[in-house]
Amino acid sequence: DIQMTQSPSTLSASIGDRVTIICRASESISDWLAWYRQNPGEAPKLLISKASNLESGVPSRFSGSGSGTEFTLTIAGLQPEDFATYYCQQYDSFVGSFGQGTKVEIK
């Protein structure tokens, strides 16, 4: 099974800040990686697929990069709705898995 590890677990930032979240896979997953944002009480929202492809309607302040085993999600200019928890998910095989999540808090 492929294990996904995110860092940091918690991140404190202010509105307008640029932040980066890292996701590492236990083995190579090529670029079969997605990023989600989950606001409290809501279902997750897909932001990025195939490591760097921004989903339709997602603001351009979100960007993703990486391949193989190391990936990053960058938010350039945090907005109020971005204070949430972010998850990476691998879908390299028919059995997927999520990272443990990164909570972005207001400093």
Next chain:
Amino acid sequence: QIHLEQSGAEVKKPGGSVKVSCKASGYTFVSHGITWVRQAPGQGLEWMGWINTYNGNTYYGPILQGRVTMTADTSTNTAYMELKSLKFDDTAVYYCARGGRWPGGYWGQGTLVTVSS
């Protein structure tokens, strides 16, 4: 528009079973798999598995293998997730999402399953 409507909250006893439904609308049901994800209170997302709605093939995560069954009724565009031998730590919000092999771009509203004696 694409919509996934899940069944309502459930309270079950340990050792029992629960079946959650997910009715899809706004797209061709058999063209996209349905993924199931759960989230225990205050915890992260757990990938449970998915069903290929075209041929009924299923792919389950290792933790729930043997206790979970996913099915799909193409006549009603509804997917089902049944979890048996319930334990206290199965208490969670269960989500369905359109995606299957691929990331979930559309999600249901979630179904709270509480396991309590």
